[in-house]
Amino acid sequence: MVPPSPFDPDSPDGGGTPASDDQEDLAAAWEAMTAELDSGVGADEALPAAAGASPPPTRVLSQNEIDSLLGFEEEHDGGAFGQSGIQAIINSALVSYERLPMLEVVFDRLVRLMSTSMRNFTSDNVEVSLDSIASVRFGDYLNGVPLPAMLSVIRAEQWDNYILITVDSALIYSVVDVLLGGRRGTAAMRIEGRPYTTIERSLVERMVHVILTDLGAAFEPLSPVTFRFDRLETNPRFATISRPSNAAILARLRIDMEDRGGHFDLCIPYATLEPVRELLLQMFMGEKFGRDSIWETHLATELWNTQVELMAVLDETVLTLKDVFELKVGNRIMFDATPDSLIDLRCGGVPMYIAQMGRQGSRLAAQIENPVERKSRRRNP
Numbered sequence: 001m002v003p004p005s006p007f008d009p010d011s012p013d014g015g016g017t018p019a020s021d022d023q024e025d026l027a028a029a030w031e032a033m034t035a036e037l038d039s040g041v042g043a044d045e046a047l048p049a050a051a052g053a054s055p056p057p058t059r060v061l062s063q064n065e066i067d068s069l070l071g072f073e074e075e076h077d078g079g080a081f082g083q084s085g086i087q088a089i090i091n092s093a094l095v096s097y098e099r100l101p102m103l104e105v106v107f108d109r110l111v112r113l114m115s116t117s118m119r120n121f122t123s124d125n126v127e128v129s130l131d132s133i134a135s136v137r138f139g140d141y142l143n144g145v146p147l148p149a150m151l152s153v154i155r156a157e158q159w160d161n162y163i164l165i166t167v168d169s170a171l172i173y174s175v176v177d178v179l180l181g182g183r184r185g186t187a188a189m190r191i192e193g194r195p196y197t198t199i200e201r202s203l204v205e206r207m208v209h210v211i212l213t214d215l216g217a218a219f220e221p222l223s224p225v226t227f228r229f230d231r232l233e234t235n236p237r238f239a240t241i242s243r244p245s246n247a248a249i250l251a252r253l254r255i256d257m258e259d260r261g262g263h264f265d266l267c268i269p270y271a272t273l274e275p276v277r278e279l280l281l282q283m284f285m286g287e288k289f290g291r292d293s294i295w296e297t298h299l300a301t302e303l304w305n306t307q308v309e310l311m312a313v314l315d316e317t318v319l320t321l322k323d324v325f326e327l328k329v330g331n332r333i334m335f336d337a338t339p340d341s342l343i344d345l346r347c348g349g350v351p352m353y354i355a356q357m358g359r360q361g362s363r364l365a366a367q368i369e370n371p372v373e374r375k376s377r378r379r380n381p
Contacts, residue, residue, distance in 0.1 A: 100280035113214040122178045131252040139244025142236040151239040152208045153230040161272035162241035171262025223276045242269040313344040
């Protein structure tokens, strides 16, 4: 938009003096340009004509957008699992550890076992589910534990190390309400600002013992281990079982009892899993922890149908390299074998059977007497 000229071309001096009637038109044009700049319409066309006019204001991010960019969303209830933005990029670079495929199988087995044991423990309809599995720093996890909560320190005897089970307040009050005869259809009452009572600690400890029994049964096909309850803490500072910078596996499981329930975290440091790390690195095939019965049957069938070559060794002797080089045409090598001596049947150089030499028609034959024992397969000359 180009404003009208401030000079009147029809004036007597040839357009050199401003026209008084055009002053009002000029003021109206500038007001129209200002209104367009404020509304954002035609701003690109008005900027060249508006000398000295301020540029339109830039868009400012809100606090929620800044928190989402940095990864500090408070309303997200994911804890260590709900990382996003720059924080997720930093943590993915610093906490990048190897995956343990068999550990996922163990946790799936734990969910199935707990669905039955927790139903028997509470005499209620219980549903157990696995929310997620992640690798975190142990110190970051302790700092992010929502309080109040109960932290159970567990000792793995065969692995000579500790694991941590954290039960959140929602699950604590739900279990206490169910075991003490609370009404169905009503949410568990949660009273903040007070420590847990002895009855609540005892009931939660009983539930932890049920979890430990199922956890030991889940690891049994892979590596037998006994989990012993050590102590129950309510302050994360007193539940330090590893260095803050060490890596740990964090599995979050959810327990739902109709309209009540909560979740508990199973924190296992990588140092605790070190004795069984090689076993946890295996790939899972089938329901037998790394074994595929269909493939085993097919492989066994093909092996039984494989043709092998047996070599009959009448006798053998040992010569020095000097004697071998001195051999000439017509020299004789004497063996100790007789017509009645037993021979060895070998497959790929490995003694398999002891046989008797004979003749079947016009062909030489060997009659197997007995198999060679494993300890005596390597014969001394």
